[in-house]
Amino acid sequence: MDVTAQPRMTSGEGPIPAPVRRAEPTIWRNPHRRDAASVLAASAFSEADMRGAEARWRRFAPLLAALFDGTDEGRIDSPLLPVGPDLARTLRGGAPGSVWVKADHDLPVTGCIKARGGVYEVLAYAETLAGAAGLLRPGLSYAAFASGPFRELFARHTIAVGSTGNLGFSVGVMGRALGFQVEVHMSHDAKAWKKQRLRELGARVVEHPGDYGLAVATARDAFRDRADAHFVDDEDSVDLFLGYAAAALDLQRQLASAGIAVDGAHPLFVYLPCGVGGAPGGVAFGLTLLFGDAVRPVFVEPVAAPCMLVQLAAGLDRPVSVYEAGLDNRTAADGLAVASASLLVARTVGPLIDAVVTVPDADLFHWLKALWTGAGMRLEPSAASGFAALSRFLAAGMPAEAGSATHVVWTTGGAHLPDAEFAAALAQA
Structure with missing residues (x-):
């Protein structure tokens, strides 16, 4: 051509x-x-909404620096x-x-743009849970989110997402690093290596014979009424x-x-x-x-x-x-x-x-x-x-x-x- x-x-x-x-x-x-x-x-x-997101990124900077090289x-x-x-x-x-x-x-x-949305939404959910549990206090370094009572809290919750690969990986990397259970629903066109790297993180991968839209819709329905879970909705998420x-x-x-x-x-x-x-x-x-x-x-x-x-x-x-x-x-x-x-x-x-x-x-x-x-x-x-x-x-x-x-x-x-x-x-x- x-x-x-x-x-x-x-x-x-x-x-x-x-x-x-x-x-x-x-x-x-x-x-x-x-x-x-x-x-x-x-x-x-x-x-103000955009700058609020930037402020959240800054609050979590000590955590990200502690967890991830680079x-x-x-x-x-x-x-x-x-x-x-x-x-x-x-x-x-x-x-x-x-x-x-x-x-x-x-x-x-x-290694992909999806970190900007997927990692951010996991952090937003973690902050919401920690606040509701009374774990946030003045002067707290957010590096604490990776330890002790924070991880115990997060381990009782699941984060789910529908993805062709990169968003699922971003959610999986951050979610598993904090101790969440992670479930990624993937479409038929998702690459096998992207599924495998999620499994290696400890995420549960659910494969669908249909396309991306079906994977998202199925995951959304499965997690709609679960109080112990959060669905990252790539089609309708304000946090993303x-x-x-x-x-x-x-x-x-x-x-x-x-x-x-x-x-x-x-x-x-x-x-x-x-x-x-x-x-x-x-x-x-x-x-x-x-x-x-x-x-x-x-x-x-x-x-x-x-x-x-x-x-x-x-x-x-x-x-x-x-x-x-x-x-x-x-x-x-x-x-x-x-x-x-x-x-x-x-x-x-x-x-x-x-x-x-x-x-x-x-x-x-x-x-x-x-x-x-x-x-x-x-x-x-x-x-x-x-x-x-x-x-x-x-x-x-x-x-x-x-x-x-x-x-x-x-x-x-x-x-x-x-x-x-x-x-x-x-x-x-």
């Missing part, structure tokens, strides 16, 4: 554009985008890396602007959303440190791989709180599973799946193999998304190899999708104000990819 062949540019040509239905690479410029101020004014979430003073964050000139030139295809990578493929603890949103503050600090301006004359395009939508939605929302209309979120989805594009194009009155658009939801990007987007996310950030770009699997393997050989980045196919989208987006023509833009590709997973899996992915390029 010629990965330089460009998709058709679409906007409001019908509820679900014909190229999307045909599983063709598509750039969908969001006709429903509105100004940030009006969207944020009507939102159920505010900057956390910088208890922070779970990744570097902002410049893309080398040769690779950046290839990505831009002659278009102006600088290219950076927010390297969550190498995020501490989990806010945990991801707090990542915007990390990027803001890094951009300032690098001397990168973000304003009307210097827009920030951020390319965010999208599955159900929690991670990209939270990040996009947080960045919009900080930068307003100067940030231009671009969501990235596989051609076979563009659930957010389908939902936004069809409207927000009811859930709409890719199956209704005639697509099969089968992709090598297992973390993005989701048939239906989160309505919570679609309704919250839909009007803030600049575009959705869909990419074929061949592009994922092409850029996975290019990033490995050109920059030494070890990515999962899902994490390579942002580079595929950036290349197509720029080649298809950018808005006039993008001449002085900064482009940030947010990677999502890869550091923990087994050697055999990575070699197999490279061989497909």
Whole structure:
């Protein structure tokens, strides 16, 4: 396949554009985008919520530093890396602007962006339980959560989640480290190695013959009325959303440190791989709180599973799946193999998304190899999708104000990819 062949540019040509239905690479410029101020004014979430999540991260920093190597003073964050000139030139295809990578493929603890949401929600639940049990007291170091009465309390509770792999691992790592029982419901397209590493943590893995949506729905029903358990709902969790949103503050600090301006004359395009939508939605929302209309979120989805594009194009009155658009939801990007987007996310950030770009699997393997050989980045196919989208987006023509833009590709997973899996992915390029 010629990965330089460009998709058709679409906007409001019908509820679900014909190229999307045909599983063709598509750039969908969001006709429903509105100004940030009006969207944020009507939102159920505010900057205070995001900063509250950041404050919780700070409270738990001593615990994270004690439990996990690689956390910088208890922070779970990744570097902002410049893309080398040769690779950046290839990505831009002659278009102006600088290219950076927010390297969550190498995020501490989990090696994937899901730590920002999954780890955060486990910590929020642990704090709630500890408070209800009277274990919190003034001046307490949260490092105590890993010992004594805290672990005894947590051992009597179960945390459950439905996942294709990375969210389950993030919940499992943090949950088991605190002594919780953990149950992960996984779809047919979850990788065997991701299931095995959960079992090695001591988590219970429940396999489902159906897709991600079925795994989530089954787990939700199983834990709906259990007082001794907490279900991490990837489709409808406020804690997940806010945990991801707090990542915007990390990027803001890094951009300032690098001397990168973000304003009307210097827009920030951020390319965010999208599955159900929690991670990209939270990040996009947080960045919009900080930068307003100067940030231009671009969501990235596989051609076979563009659930957010389908939902936004069809409207927000009811859930709409890719199956209704005639697509099969089968992709090598297992973390993005989701048939239906989160309505919570679609309704919250839909009007803030600049575009959705869909990419074929061949592009994922092409850029996975290019990033490995050109920059030494070890990515999962899902994490390579942002580079595929950036290349197509720029080649298809950018808005006039993008001449002085900064482009940030947010990677999502890869550091923990087994050697055999990575070699197999490279061989497909």
